[in-house]
Amino acid sequence: MKPGSSQLVAFRVNGQEIGRSVEARRLLVDFLREDLGLTGTHIGCDTSNCGACTVMVDGRTVKSCTMLTVQADGREILTIEGLAQNETLHPIQKAFYEHHGLQCGYCTPGMILSALQLLTKNPAPNEQEIRRAIVGNLCRCTGYQSIVESISAAAQKLAV
Amino acid sequence: MELLARYGDDGRLLAGGMSLLPLLKLRIMSPACLIDISRLPELTGVNQRQGYLSVGAMTRHVDIEESRLLMNSFPWLGEAISGIGDVQVRNMGTIGGSLAHADPAGDWPAISLALDASIACRSPRGERSFRADEFFQGAYTTLLQPDELMTEVIIPFPSVRSGGAHLKLERRAGDFGIAIASVQVELTADDRVQKARIGIGAVAHTAIRPKSAEDILAGEIPQGEVLRAAAAEVRRSVGDFDLMSDIKASAEYRLAVVQVLFERALDLAVARARQKGN
Numbered sequence: 001m002k003p004g005s006s007q008l009v010a011f012r013v014n015g016q017e018i019g020r021s022v023e024a025r026r027l028l029v030d031f032l033r034e035d036l037g038l039t040g041t042h043i044g045c046d047t048s049n050c051g052a053c054t055v056m057v058d059g060r061t062v063k064s065c066t067m068l069t070v071q072a073d074g075r076e077i078l079t080i081e082g083l084a085q086n087e088t089l090h091p092i093q094k095a096f097y098e099h100h101g102l103q104c105g106y107c108t109p110g111m112i113l114s115a116l117q118l119l120t121k122n123p124a125p126n127e128q129e130i131r132r133a134i135v136g137n138l139c140r141c142t143g144y145q146s147i148v149e150s151i152s153a154a155a156q157k158l159a160v
Numbered sequence: 161m162e163l164l165a166r167y168g169d170d171g172r173l174l175a176g177g178m179s180l181l182p183l184l185k186l187r188i189m190s191p192a193c194l195i196d197i198s199r200l201p202e203l204t205g206v207n208q209r210q211g212y213l214s215v216g217a218m219t220r221h222v223d224i225e226e227s228r229l230l231m232n233s234f235p236w237l238g239e240a241i242s243g244i245g246d247v248q249v250r251n252m253g254t255i256g257g258s259l260a261h262a263d264p265a266g267d268w269p270a271i272s273l274a275l276d277a278s279i280a281c282r283s284p285r286g287e288r289s290f291r292a293d294e295f296f297q298g299a300y301t302t303l304l305q306p307d308e309l310m311t312e313v314i315i316p317f318p319s320v321r322s323g324g325a326h327l328k329l330e331r332r333a334g335d336f337g338i339a340i341a342s343v344q345v346e347l348t349a350d351d352r353v354q355k356a357r358i359g360i361g362a363v364a365h366t367a368i369r370p371k372s373a374e375d376i377l378a379g380e381i382p383q384g385e386v387l388r389a390a391a392a393e394v395r396r397s398v399g400d401f402d403l404m405s406d407i408k409a410s411a412e413y414r415l416a417v418v419q420v421l422f423e424r425a426l427d428l429a430v431a432r433a434r435q436k437g438n
Contacts (some may be wrong), residue, residue, distance in 0.1 A: 016384050025196070027182075048182055051248060060222070060251040066181045067252070071174070071196060117247060135333045136246025 014082030217256025273359030323432025
């Protein structure tokens with residue numbers, strides 16, 4: 001792929017088939033936000049440190065500021081907008097709401113997707129495991145305590 | 161392969177992109193063409209072969225962490241890999257990408273030395289392989305030629321009584337290390353060192369195998385004075401290289417730390433090897 005050239009990509013975003021021509025150098029996060037209008041995925045640092053741009057590609061969290069759109073060709077993408085079903089919050093979202101797992105909310109979409117990644121692999125994590133799972137997500141408000149509590153509560157919610 | 165040959169130095173292989181994409185974004189690199197190799201299934205996965213394990217160059221860190229084959233032979237690899245970047249980085253980043261990028265502070269170069277690994281590559285001119293201890297030439301520099309594609313990492317099976325450890329000092333979780341000590345030992349039935357392999361990272365401008373320290377351990381019962389002598393030799397021999405010194409840590413500090421870190425890693429590796437039956 002050459003930087004300015006365009007390529008056809010086809011993938012699913014939150015269950016919906018998307019087919020577009022994109023510039024080879026377009027970052028996935030820019031494509032999601034600007035071309036698809038899915039602004040729930042945030043750009044924090046744009047240097048793959050903060051994790052605000054975390055989305056899932058084929059069931060694995062990635063930082064969408066450090067992935068080219070063309071790399072996602074043929075894959076299944078899940079953004080924060082794809083979590084709630086018919087206006088009903090996902091249990092992790094509900095837990096963040098109930099346990100005040102956010103202050104300014106900027107890191108929240110990424111935090112929630114990292115929580116989803118953790119809970120899919122480890123349905124009953126301890127505090128240490130939760131903290132390790134969000135190493136790649138920074139909360140500038142430093143509201144980690146409530147975030148950890150929210151993820152722990154979400155695990156219990158999902159277990160029943 | 162054809163694309164790589166055509167573009168030569170202007171082409172870049174894109175593996176997981178965890179190092180290459182930030183470099184592109186900073187305009188440190190601007191190749192004319194990126195070649196995405198993530199869709200080549202033959203470059204992915206861990207397979208058992210006669211006497212060794214083959215890890216495809218495009219195998220992602222997370223898949224290595226979850227590979228029972230690798231974890232059975234090298235349980236310590238789990239903790240080593242869990243210290244690479246963060247979950248998102250391990251979901252994308254690959255063993256081959258890390259080795260080819262050869263970041264002096266990367267984990268895989270040091271790990272590959274401790275594992276006594278070899279690195280196989282292919283080009284239109286044919287196939288060849290390198291031992292890890294000859295592969296790294298300097299910071300971000302390896303023996304790979306512009307038209308070569310890394311295909312697999314070859315890891316010899318350890319003897320039954322083996323153990324390893326990988327310790328890293330970092331300023332904060334997921335950061336690049338200030339010092340990395342990776343070691344694997346194999347013991348004889350009477351607890352003597354049959355083989356020891358050491359990889360030191362983040363101290364010099366390239367990952368180093370301090371062979372003279374391995375020689376101190378060979379044939380000895382690894383405890384007390386022997387461990388201390390090997391650690392002192394690691395510091396001495398690493399000190400001969402061009403050392404990293406930056407805002408995170410001075411060269412002197414890195415050297416002092418790596419001696420301690422290595423001694424602890426060795427102690428841990430030996431204890432783990434001893435736990436294994438005869």
